[in-house]
Amino acid sequence: MYNLASVLVARVQPWALLSLWLVLLAASPARATHIVGGELDLQYKTGSTYTLTLTLYFDAINGNAAALDQSIVAGIFDKATNRELQSVTLPLTSNTFVSYTNPACAVGSLSTRKLLYVKDITLDAATYASASGYYVAVERCCRNLAISNIVNPGGAAQTFYLEFPAVVRNGASFIDSTPRIFPALGDYACLGNLFYYDFGGQDPDGDSLAYDLVTPLNGHSTAANPAPLPAAAPYSTVTWTTGLGTTNQIPGSPPLAIDTHTGRLTVRPSRLGLFVFGVRCSEYRKGVKIGETRRDFQLYVLNCPSNNPPVVTVQANGRAYRAGRDTVRILPGGSRCLTLRYTDPDPNSVLTLTAAPVNFSDPATAPSFTTTTSGTVRASGQPDTLTATLCFPTCADSKGKVYYLNVLVADNGCALPKRDTVRVAFLATPPPSSVPVLTTSFPPEVAGTTTTVRVALNQPYTATLLGTDTAPNPLALTAAGEGFDLASVGMNFQAQNGTGRATATFAWTPTCGAATANPDGLLVHFALTQSGTICTPHIITRTIRFVVARPADSLAFRPPNIITPNGDGLNEAFTLDQALPPNFCASQFAGVSIFSRWGRLIYQSPTRSFRWDGGGVGGIYYYLVTFTDGRRFKGWVEVMP
Template identity: 30%
Template sequence: MKKLFTLFLGISIAASSYATHLMGGQISATYLSSDTSGSHYFLDLDVYRDTLGVPMTLNQSVDVFVLDTSGAYVFSFSHTMIFDTLSGNAMSSMTTVYGVEIYHFSDSITFPGNGYYMIKWSDCCRNGAIINMSNPLSENMTFLTYINVDSTNPNSSPTFLTPPVSYLPADTLWQYNPLPFDPDGDSLVWHLSVPLSAGATVPAVVLGYENLSDTTYSNATGIFSIDSITGQISWNAKMAGNFVASFAIEEYRNGVLVGAMSRDMQFVVIPDTNNAMPNISNMQTIPTNNLGYPYVKIAPGQNYQLHLLASDADVNDVVSMSAFGESFGLTISASTFGYVPTLNGNEIEGTFAWTPDMSQVRPNPYLVVLRTSDGFFYYDETVQFEVTLTTAVEELDAFKVHEIYPNPASNSFMLPLSLDKGQNISVDIYNILGVKVSAKQLNLSVGNHILIKNFDLKSGQYFVNIANANGLTITTKKLLVVK
């Protein structure tokens, strides 16, 4: 840990004589209501900076422009936002190692009439240590959020649901998902963009900016990229240093563009080869779709649980796990997540639980990001959950799986099953690395059954996955093998 702190300090001091050291941020606008005075929105501005620069001004202004009939943006009004000292999010530290502050500004604003608006925030200056810009100290950092305001057809801007991650190791495959999301359920398209600087109404892009997908910055085993389906970013950084990337979201309603926003992020890559990356060891136990993505189908009313094991090769590191996604913010039948130590070194077991409601059935899956951390590095995995009627609640009710016994077991276990109708099922066993070590297909008739499973497995933790003929996971049971 001391070694890692020294590395971070070295990178930080290299830029300590520069200006404000802006690192990134974003703007989002959430619809509240409409009346004769206009459409009322709640505006959130998040700005990230390192603690070695000049402190942020605690009042920040945004400029609002409206698109006229000629296709030009015309200034409408400015609004001053106050630094949020009440929510508990104010200037929170992202890590105890590298000083990063999150400044959260929020306030309500009123758009005077319907129209397509642009919200703009800009300040100087970026961190002079940024490598993939030709002259970062001379560049502003500017955020733009576009939103179509229509009092009869309310619209909120898209946003990102996960907090940013500021640092990662060089020469190591790393994953991060900002988790694009639209509260109105509009269709989203996301992509890498070019950071913006100062300039006219619509600012210019940063001069001399180089994409991190360039082989100068990415190893061939992990070119910097964003997945078009999940939004997950993958990177195997080729060198240490400070780098900036920009991620843009566009939202479409019935095929029409109704908004857009972006997030700037500065990554600090450190040359640390001694600190291992925390990870989820049994991701391979999760079903996948035809494209190879982790994909789980859940029927409304199904009490579904996903058990995940996470650990770190550095035995003295403390591992934690968190989860983000739309399903956690639902007002009815929200999902839950928590983790507990397994008492096997620093290993923890995280449990995602969800019993979705009928109203949550839809063709588009819910994205859930599972983030592991050892206090220094973070690593994201993304799982898609589809709430579907493909397998009806009645079918799930007709399939009851009881508890494994004995558990712990040495060379066999019994699993009671109850079926109201005959069907094919699969019983698969996975080790903690997610490798399938046993598979069995059964054609069972109506009634009560006791499955007797003999095995020759080493001592350790395993997962027994029970699925129906449609591939829908009915339940996953933990099995402890003791020789």
Template identity: 30%
Template sequence: MKKRYILFMLMLFAFSKTYATHIVGGQLFITENPNNYYNYNIGLTMYFDALNGNPGAEDPFVNIYVFRKRDNQPIGYLQAPKIERKSVTYANPQCGISSLETYMITYSSSLRLEPTDFSDPQGYYMVWDRCCRNGTITNIQAPGDAGSLFYLEFPPLFKNNANFKNSSPVFPAIKGDYACVNSPFFFDFGGTDADGDSLTYKLITPMQGFSDKANPSVEARGSSNYPRLTWLPGISEANIIPGPKPLTVNAKTGMLSVTPGNVGLYVFAVQVDEFRNGVKIGSLTRDFQLKVVDCPKMDAPKLLFKPKGKNTYYTENEIITVKEGDPNCIEVMVTDPTINQIIRINGRAVNNSKDYFTILPAEFKTKIANDTLKFEVCLDECFVTYDERPIKIELIAEDESCPVPLMDTLSILIRRESSGNKSPEVTTSLPGQYVHVTAGVPITFTVYGKDIDKDSIALSGRGQDFNMVDMAMDFKATSGKAQIQQTFKWTPPCNAKKGDTLAVDFKVEDMRCVGNPLAVSKPVYFIIDQSPNNPPAVETSLATPEITYTIGSSSEIIFDVLATDPDTNTISLAAAGRGFSISDAGMKFANKTGVKQVTSPYAWSPECSMLEGESERTFTIDFITQDKSCAAATDTTTVKVIVKDDTSDVIPEFPNVITPNNDGKNDCFVLEHLPADNCVNQFKDVTIFNRWGKQVYYSKIRKNWCPTSISQGYYYYVVQYTKKSYKGGLTILK
């Protein structure tokens, strides 16, 4: 093969040409190993004839070949070692037939497959080709010369630019059952899929492949149409096992059924197709053989029940009433025609999650023909019916008939009165069962559960003909002992129609008897009323809705905004600037929500940038409140803020003489009363010089100059603003 071996690096041993009629059936598999470097298992499950097969034909390993489906080109092969061999179990071992003994042999190997190496859209297939089949098969020609080819298709592992993960179906170990002539027989041949893919089943003619006696272990070839077995005359896929009801398979479950007409060993194959989202992604063949024998005639056991006080046997749909004080056990009989036959009795409650009854004794052995044996069905304390609905129990008697046990079923309806457990109670904090509600208006109340016996109880709620979650009703199930409570919350939706009535059943269950709880419920009826809605209102703490603010001379703008609603609705409060953003302007205001009343403070210190070069601008702010009722209403109040620039530039009169002698009078050259800054003219600095031009004082802030260590004389000052400057002279006397 020129293809590189992309499956695994192998050491290939030479096959011995061992010829034997040993192959009973089997199938191939490929399964994913998530989160593992060796990301796939590939292998074969084979059923081997342990009596007629040559032990030398039990291969220590198998070669599984992989081909591309589009053109049947070889991709590589895997040598899988034998990892397990175990005997096939029989459903009824004591009925074992000496001519049947089968091994289930598993070959498997873990390996790494690179998904991108398997990206052909039409997918791939693997085969195992080996001779020979069991030589005692009765429905094909030359069975000892017929080979076996097992086939499995799998999808590309890389699809739509992503890894496509998939595992082939998994099947439980086959049981070595056999069928009886002219008796119905059922055989579960179905599997499961780890990926949740759906499976379908159909009978096909088994594949033969290219191996034969001379070459029992050939290198597999790719093919779109492998050779198949040749049926005997009169045999086809429609009657692989002929008889009153030929072999069929349930297309959905894989259940095989047949009523065979003749003894023999019959080979058959089932094709299992795998679908994901309605698209077929894989297929495999499963081969096996079914032994049909001439079984001795066996008769099923018979269950009989005669109710107390009656002379006739129980008939279906008759209700047996067990009153308080009556015996807890009822007597049932079983009879079987066969001598020394073991009969086992079991039972279950059909319409109850737990059985709450026992069967004594549960196993018998007949001593004479048509022996009649008696057993009791004893009811536990928790076998109680709390209403008119009886509990249906199903009793099953099973014998040791071959190949599968024969059985009889008896169903009994039993109504049993309370055994002393007192009913729990459920109440609410409401004044009655009828509650008037309004769309958009919340309602809250408490539901209580109580048990006088102090048993564990569970509290839950359920809408009558509606889902509580769909209606946004909040009531979580809870449990506890003796006393419990839970809160019910609901805001009727706006689409709730006036006049409608919704009923919720609040149920408390006494959990003394798990699976058969004693329960009581209390309905609460919600009557939807019309939704009247009074609009909300919004106002501010301002005396007037207009504020004038002068930059540089006014303090911060502060006021409160109050929204109120006369109803119990949730209301919201928000602010919006007309033509500007509240936050971008530096205004401080938090939008809020609440019930009935909401307050939020407003604050702003306008800056010069807000004037955008103008001497005056007006900012209009809308404060809006809206209720959250179904008929939403709003209210708005508006505040205007007029922002101005302080353009006054009056310079105070400076003294021309100061006397810094610390007498507290005229000691300083006062600068703190200089004009305040405005948006176009801001204070820069003040400088004082002596008569020779030497600087004796400098400041960038409006700070008074109080000289103490300077000589008297004449000085000059310069006060500078960004747009103007002021100069003058000053005499200092000491």
């Protein structure tokens, strides 16, 4: 990230600047581009479309402006044959600066640009089906002249490289996106101090990621031909200086290393200078490697002012907490707060406290600060001691397990904050909660079924509900129709809610409108809701289906089939009033028609109480009765004068 020339300029007297720059310019050919590093990224978009991105990091202080390309060419190759399948021109779409972790630590000789070259490409299943997979490469020369851990850095090139699998596997679409490595920062390291940085990434497909250090690729580009079209693998690597290598890219105690699982990069550098390093992130699906991406980057090691780490201590229940030995118990009615004391041996240090869950994520259990979490230690040699209070929620619940919480204090030292962490083990038990009881005058509830209540047409129906709670928690009774408003069908619900007790009355007088519109009934959900300062509020529900009861139909339609209109007063006329189902709302008697055996209409009446005496002509006749809801009744009757 740094260039030695700029560092020297910052440390010499003004009168020497001109001669120094002349020497440096004479020694530095114009071909030097001061590329800091970068990586390739391939993200699935839709269908056969993917987005290919080259992120290029560029020295904003010493970079050759002429080498800031407006476009860069990438090549896509078959791993099995090294045959080039596509040549893609990536246009420059973004040019921004890389941020420092702590902007106050910025130094004038270190400034890095982040250049994005982006284009959508097509990876069709017919072409990209090789089981061996594919790789993408971009080649560019040259690196920073001041790099101290490789041979001939001014003539060393870079090959940006990633691998991806076939887009179809076993006849089915196989979608994969490159892991997203954590964005680079503009930080530098301090000689003899631990430097840490999170290179860990996120995989859009949920694949497993593994990290390792690799020797950066050099490739085919040269100072004389700095931007050739990409050529196929293999790619040569940079040459380490004596005593350094892949596992010792930046000398230190410990030397540069990366955690295989987390991607956390650490080094305690033992040498000043500018160091290039390479990181590989491999992705695995079901235990099989399917791709990788590499990032080249640089780390500048400076002499920094002395900075001592801060210290944080924890007190629980009036006693000093002993990490690794004590477990804090958060119990109902007991103390729920921790007292934190933090300080720093260095004067004018600004300290900041944070708390981070380790093995839990429930926000109802995570504690929060009730006092300020930052302050300045001002007394030299006699450091101040700042205090803060961290309290667990009333409903904190570790579910019988030991949860861990990291209490961390960080100073504002450069290049990165010094920290101290106390890991607090705790068991949290929430206060007990009561379960309210709902009783009603509805028919008893049968598990797994919906209770049905039949209400006679135009007859008032009422029911009562009672909610009780042994604890003084607020209770509320409510009722809601499923897909309808209670008032729209004439239902009325009145509730008297209160603490520990709630009552309600439900009333309904059904009409034909409700019966006609809802022949299958009306579902009403009744609920008793518990609230207040309780950890697990309960809701007790009851669902009732209200049906407008139809008047009982005859068990069977048994009409008379013989009439004897002979004047003796018995069976004088044919009538069906008592034999037919009763009229009900939309189901009303519409009419009767009587026909001769040859189909001629003999008699017709719209009146339910009709009486037909046979017209004085004996024989067998046929009738048809219709109702307004479409129901029909047929039969025959014999007239015997």
